[in-house]
Amino acid sequence: MLALYVILGVFGALILFMLLRTIFTKKPTLAAPDGNDYGLDKDVLASHLQQAVQIPTVSMVGKYAENTQAFYDFRAFLEKTYPNVNRIAERTIINGFSIVYHVKGKNPDLKPGAFLAHQDVVPAPAEGWDYPPFGGEIHDGYIYGRGAADMKGQLIATIEGMEYLLSTGWTPERDVYICFGHDEEPMASREGAPKIVEWLKSQNIELEFVIDEGGAVLDGSLLGINSLVGMVGTxxxxxxxxxxxxxxxxxxxxxxxxxxxxxxxxxxxxxxxxxxxxxxxxxxxxxxxxxxxxxxxxxxxxxxxxxxxxxxxxxxxxxxxxxxxxxxxxxxxxxxxxxxxxxxxxxxxxxxxxxxxxxxxxxxxxxxxxxxxxxxxxxxxxxDLCNNPTPISPTDADSYKKLKGAIETTFDNMLVAPYMFVAGDDARFYVPVCKNIYRFTPFVYTLDDQKRIHALNERSGVDDLKKATVFFINAMKAMC
Ligand SMILES: [Zn+2]
Known part of the structure; x- marks a missing residue:
């Protein structure tokens, strides 16, 4: 009998302990955004993404191996559309198609930072699409087409952010690299990001941070959370x-x-x-x-x-x-x-x-x-060709804190959390030159939107593109 009381007592104490622990775990208040949209015109941004989607940069493998012209056209589009970036940054073409922009900073003692995106997209046969996959049409506030989400949306937001900042006369403290690879989609291909990293290594460049796609802005209600959740892949x-x-x-x-x-x-x-x-x-x-x-x-x-x-x-x-x-x-x-x-x-x-x-x-x-x-x-x-999991990038690094700050400054009611990215992207190739690698896609995608990636009717919201551009301006100002 005594043993039963002891067991019940221990059990009760344990429940009480867990209840108290739950009650005393207080919810930190979320930072408020500053609401600055830098006077960006969302229609201009959208028209740039439309043009980007209209260039069918399908990865050059298999039956698309000869798809070189699209990549030349895409490069010409970037030259024409972003005059300040092309005037101020030094541009290097790596392995024929990958593009690296280098914006010089004021302080050569600081390690440079890098923002990544890939120019290539997966194929999109026209059957089943509501709108032509390379039409870049806008319907109901969304830009439709292959790459609108993965990842020309983020690519455009990144370069728009830099274009805006350079147009205001801004000079970063640290050097900034904008790296647009050209073969992220084919898993076994090693012609883009790995070659950019080889080039960085040959220049003895070690990066303070890398920001790439991955992660997402999720509706927290899925997890019983009353806010958006910005997942950062560490x-x-x-x-x-x-x-x-x-x-x-x-x-x-x-x-x-x-x-x-x-x-x-x-x-x-x-x-x-x-x-x-x-x-x-x-x-x-x-x-x-x-x-x-x-x-x-x-x-x-x-x-x-x-x-x-x-x-x-x-x-x-x-x-x-x-x-x-x-x-x-x-x-x-x-x-x-x-x-x-x-x-x-x-x-x-x-x-x-x-x-x-x-x-x-x-x-x-x-x-x-x-x-x-x-x-x-x-x-x-x-x-055959495999890769091990990447190391975990720290969340106590200055870069992570600043990235988190930039997300909170941009998005309303946003909780930022690190997580394990379960898919793959170019960032993993940067491990030899960087310890602080973070994957974040600053677009609010519903589950429905996520299902469209690599599938039919891929799209990005016009308002979301503007938000993403504001995010990159905030991130570049804070981190660079
Ligand atoms: Zn992608």
Missing amino acids: CEKGYCDYTLTCEKAGGHASNPARPSNLYLLSKAICNLEKHPMPAKWTPVTKETFKVLAPHMKFAFKFLMVNRDLLGWLIKPVLTMIPITNAILRTTFAPTMVQGSDTPNVLPPKSTANVNCRILTGETVEQVEAHIQKVVGKHVKVSH
């Missing part, structure tokens, strides 16, 4: 396509031997789904929830503030939701399977591609070892 998951190969004598399909080749391969894929990599709280995800928790509704807040004690309860729930699952573990996505190319022939070899996004702290080799263990001896695992 690290990026690794990427690897693993090939599963099963080799077993084929033969005629009229008298198949068992188990068949494809049975073994399918079983391997099923086993991978049943035995994922473990879910983990990485330092960056802990920080994400630490920042968000005080702003959440009580039930969410209770769970997140007491995450250390309630992890056993929270993790299984979060891993059921694809987006939170993706920030807690390495994910496996079987994307392609190949067997025989003839209906009545058993394949002597079958293969499957498993696309993996590797959690911060794990490596390509560790994941390969896990997959090999799970799929067993009949299936061989191999991989």
Whole structure:
């Protein structure tokens, strides 16, 4: 009986402790924006994005390998549209198509900062679009077309920001590089950003910070938060396509031997789904929830503030939701399977591609070892070009604080939180020349808008483009 009272007492004390901890975790007040829009004309900005979208800079791979003219046209468009940037900044063309603008600062002792964007877009066959994908038409306050969101919107906002500042006679304290790569979209391509970084290295340039796309401005209500949430990617998951190969004598399909080749391969894929990599709280995800928790509704807040004690309860729930699952573990996505190319022939070899996004702290080799263990001896695992997760950029760095300040100065009712970027972008190539790499896309995209990226009817709002430009002006003034 005494033991029962002791257990109940301990349990009660624990609940009380967690309740008090939740109550005493106070919500910091959000900074107020200064409302300055620098007198920007949103219609002029929109017309520039329209023109940018009209130039079909589809990445030069596969059947678009000869798409060089679009990139020359895009360069000419930038020359014509941004006279101050082209007059004041030194422009270097890297590897034929990537563009680097270098604006000299007053203080050569400060490390330079860099703002990135990519000129290329994914292909967009016209079928299914409400408006032509390379028309750049405006409807209901949105600019439609391939690249409107990914990422000519951000590219235009970046260079508009610099054009505005230079037109006012502004000179940055530190040198600023604006780097527009030309092959971000094809995962295996290494012709743009990696070559820019090689060039920076050859000049012995180390960067104080890098700002690239990624992250987003989310509606916080999804997380029980009564504000917008500006997610800043402070690290990026690794990427690897693993090939599963099963080799077993084929033969005629009229008298198949068992188990068949494809049975073994399918079983391997099923086993991978049943035995994922473990879910983990990485330092960056802990920080994400630490920042968000005080702003959440009580039930969410209770769970997140007491995450250390309630992890056993929270993790299984979060891993059921694809987006939170993706920030807690390495994910496996079987994307392609190949067997025989003839209906009545058993394949002597079958293969499957498993696309993996590797959690911060794990490596390509560790994941390969896990997959090999799970799929067993009949299936061989191999991989080609892969990259490990990036290091985590600090949130106590001056650059992060200033970036956060610029976001808060620009957007109303905005909570800024660091997080793990689960996709990929050019920023990862800058790791050798920079410790403070942040991914932030200053556009408010609804879930519907996000689904349009790389898909049909991609778009960006005219008002959002202006906001994004204001953000870059604020960020450049604060960080440079
Ligand atoms: Zn992109």
